[in-house]
Amino acid sequence: MTKYRCESVTDVASCKVYIEVFYPADSHQVFRTSPANFDTHEAAEREFIQFANDVLPDFTSLPADPNNQGWVLGFAVVKNSPWHFGGIYAQEEMAAHVAANLGGDYEVLYGSHKEDSDDFMRISR
Structure with a gap:
């Protein structure tokens, strides 16, 4: 949870x-x-x-990352400087909507997120 x-x-x-x-x-x-x-x-x-x-995103509905236990896969909303993890979503369209609402330098990237942290790794699809 x-x-x-x-x-x-x-x-x-x-x-x-x-x-x-x-x-x-x-x-x-x-x-x-x-x-x-x-x-x-x-x-x-x-x-x-x-x-x-x-x-608020429901991270529990995302697929598990088979390469990293405790991590999930999806489309993340992130800002690099200063770092801010804005959530991760199953649908790219939802992530884009959230990024647009947050404004500024937020972008949508596909990758892996460690639950209950702000850790995120970009993954090539």
Whole structure:
């Protein structure tokens, strides 16, 4: 099972609450952020499961990398500088959609990802 760490944060401008998701769980870099549309931290916590189902990749549905135990194969969203692993997806189109939403220097590469880490190796297909 993929492990995320989530924190609810109050937006200073709107006084609304949003969710920051960190992956891997010990990361200091935000993996995804929800819109600031919750009235309270409790409401954000109650709605997190729906947010997670909508935007967080399910790494467990990806094929195992036969050459690396504990790694999965797919289309990753990455930024090289500074390094940020934005997720890995079974479908290249989904990865491209996520990369476009993240903006900047994100690209889609096929390869292998070590679950519960931000490790990724590009693989030629």
